[in-house]
Amino acid sequence: MTRNLTPSQSIFGDVHLGYVVIETQRFADWRRFGRDAVGLQVDETLSDTMRFRLDDHGCRFLLQRGPAEDVTALGWELDDHDVFDAVAARITAHGVALTEGGAEDAVLRGVERLARFPGPNGLMQEIYTRPHVSHTAPVLLAKEGFVTGESGLGHVAIVSKHPHQMHGYYRTVFDARLSDYIDETISGLKFKIRFLRVNERHHSVAIASVNRLPIKPIRTRIQHVNIQVTALDDMVAAYQRMAENGFGVALSIGQHTNDKELSFYAVTPSGFEWEVGWNPIVIDDEDAWEPTTHQGISIWGHTAHGQTICDKLAQFKIGAQSLVQREDTIPALSEGIPDY
Numbered sequence: 001m002t003r004n005l006t007p008s009q010s011i012f013g014d015v016h017l018g019y020v021v022i023e024t025q026r027f028a029d030w031r032r033f034g035r036d037a038v039g040l041q042v043d044e045t046l047s048d049t050m051r052f053r054l055d056d057h058g059c060r061f062l063l064q065r066g067p068a069e070d071v072t073a074l075g076w077e078l079d080d081h082d083v084f085d086a087v088a089a090r091i092t093a094h095g096v097a098l099t100e101g102g103a104e105d106a107v108l109r110g111v112e113r114l115a116r117f118p119g120p121n122g123l124m125q126e127i128y129t130r131p132h133v134s135h136t137a138p139v140l141l142a143k144e145g146f147v148t149g150e151s152g153l154g155h156v157a158i159v160s161k162h163p164h165q166m167h168g169y170y171r172t173v174f175d176a177r178l179s180d181y182i183d184e185t186i187s188g189l190k191f192k193i194r195f196l197r198v199n200e201r202h203h204s205v206a207i208a209s210v211n212r213l214p215i216k217p218i219r220t221r222i223q224h225v226n227i228q229v230t231a232l233d234d235m236v237a238a239y240q241r242m243a244e245n246g247f248g249v250a251l252s253i254g255q256h257t258n259d260k261e262l263s264f265y266a267v268t269p270s271g272f273e274w275e276v277g278w279n280p281i282v283i284d285d286e287d288a289w290e291p292t293t294h295q296g297i298s299i300w301g302h303t304a305h306g307q308t309i310c311d312k313l314a315q316f317k318i319g320a321q322s323l324v325q326r327e328d329t330i331p332a333l334s335e336g337i338p339d340y
Helices: 027-038 081-093 103-109 163-174 232-244 309-322
Strands: 015-024 041-043 049-053 061-065 070-078 111-117 124-131 154-159 177-186 189-197 205-210 224-229 249-256 262-267 273-278 293-295 298-301
Touching (some): 015 124, 027 061, 027 232, 027 273, 081 111, 081 124, 081 163, 103 111, 103 124, 163 189, 163 205, 232 262
Parallel strands (some): 070 124, 154 205, 177 293
Antiparallel strands (some): 041 049, 189 205, 249 262
């Protein structure tokens, strides 16, 4: 069915976080992390490339060899070609360059149609339609599998010096809606975290910022990436496998205040964190939902593990350096939202 969407029509609900692109030199560590600790299926059939599967999609995490040790791009699945065309027209109408992805890039990501455009905080944004679906179930350690579908892959959390503009960006591009806020003090800094949804998942993007201080106290473009297991036992088993395979746990198992998800956070080989969660709420009644502010990120648990004084000093140094570092905001797409 052809919908003939215009750039101004809402595409909320037609957008889903689809994949994450990571640049790393630490393939051996990532193989153990993804396959043996998280429990994903690994594909290394292509040179200098590693892909992880967790459902019927051919690629959910694409690792490419390079020095960044960071996430470099987010892939957003759009429901059909009409939505793709509407988003593309929206981007170019704001004077931002949109580049068609080549056939090789599309094959790597397991998609039919691909385009990319710049995003805030140095994160390239990629849009695609019609992911290649495998008829062979992935080999997973999670016995009950993972929650994707209409909710998308999971979510990413980003620390920004310009949260209003980043909020505006995702609203402009994908019609993201505000779910709620969290106020939290972390390592002596007061943070405001806003949570944005593009479909029924409580949030696909979380944006954290230090109150009234233009600093970014982490090195990486994202603070963490989240995936959701279907069964509680699979989340607990993944938590146990992290220690068994020698990977650090940043935060122990706990429950969040806003989306009620039970989860833990591990430290990836590239330095950002990886959250494995279970049973967050689903926002299935848009008319009834009202954004609120929660005090603290956790109802219980999420106890910090293993941070030394050296780690805190390194974090302080990164924050101080960020005062003079430029953070991309993509002004043409980033009209700020002065909501706090």
